Amino acid sequence: MIIFGAKGYLYQIAILTLLCGHCGNPAAHTLRKRVTKFTLFFVPLFPFSTKYTTQCTFCGAEQRVTKEQAEQLQAQAAGGPGGQSYGQPQQQPYQS
Numbered sequence: 001m002i003i004f005g006a007k008g009y010l011y012q013i014a015i016l017t018l019l020c021g022h023c024g025n026p027a028a029h030t031l032r033k034r035v036t037k038f039t040l041f042f043v044p045l046f047p048f049s050t051k052y053t054t055q056c057t058f059c060g061a062e063q064r065v066t067k068e069q070a071e072q073l074q075a076q077a078a079g080g081p082g083g084q085s086y087g088q089p090q091q092q093p094y095q096s
Contacts, residue, residue, distance in 0.1 A: 014078075029055060
């Protein structure tokens with residue numbers, strides 16, 4: 001008998017201040033990475049699905065973003081190239 005399945009993992013990558021595309025408020029957004037891994041005998045072996053999302057902490061709206069957009073947002077949170085410093089206007093990084 002072989003026991004197999006899938007297990008999901010949720011990682012919070014960053015917290016950013018963005019303009020929400022749903023409610024229009026400049027609010028904190030959490031950038032999350034959701035990874036689903038194939039398991040064999042309850043041991044996670046390899047990922048077969050990776051998705052990135054942002055969620056507005058004001059209204060709770062969640063939107064999917066691409067891996068490239070997630071990397072850009074993570075660089076912004078770390079203060080890297082293209083990052084926002086305090087006092088600059090927030091911009092919506094993607095269109096819904």
